[in-house]
Amino acid sequence: MIIPMLTGLLTGLTLIIAIGAQNAFVLRQGLARSHVGLVVAICAASDAVLITAGVAGLGALVTAQPALLTVIRWAGAAFLIGYGALAIRRALRPGRLVAAEETAGSAWSAAAKVMALTWLNPHVYLDTVLLLGSIASQQGDPGRWWFAGGAVVASIGWFTALGFGARALRPLLATPAAWRVLDVVIGAIMIGIAIKLLLGG
Structure with missing residues (x-):
């Protein structure tokens, strides 16, 4: 069962690594050292639930409910714009680099944001549930469950590396100007x- 698991691992990485709203948020939390473990755990657990649901056959239900995806698309777009x-706005504010402790925000706030970025993204259902589910069914x-296991391992590995590995980039962001550039990039992505x-x- 090594081949299905390896296929799931590589397919999962291909879908997860692409720059998106969720990855941008995890990166910023990692750079700020703010609730990183919580954010990484929510991302990985959400992926595990969605991957498992896709492999179990939820994709057919998603396909049969285009209205639901439309609602999710509009709600997700509104959240991303905000x-x-x-x-x-943070980027346009002149000032010094504020310490991570001052900008951290609450654990509830971080959890709510990452949940919204994950579950209000219709591409999550199309990619993770439909695409991974259909590829898994071919195994x-x-x-297919070994495939799902590989995809879950890919998700855990990626978010852990992104969240906790971001601190290695922190010296590059030791000035207010660098953080403003990062916020502009994140804002533009969103x-x-x-x-x-x-x-x-």
């Missing part, structure tokens, strides 16, 4: 994804 605007039984969602992309 979050992106806040990031750009047969019990191969708003860009929101526009793509609204256009049905």
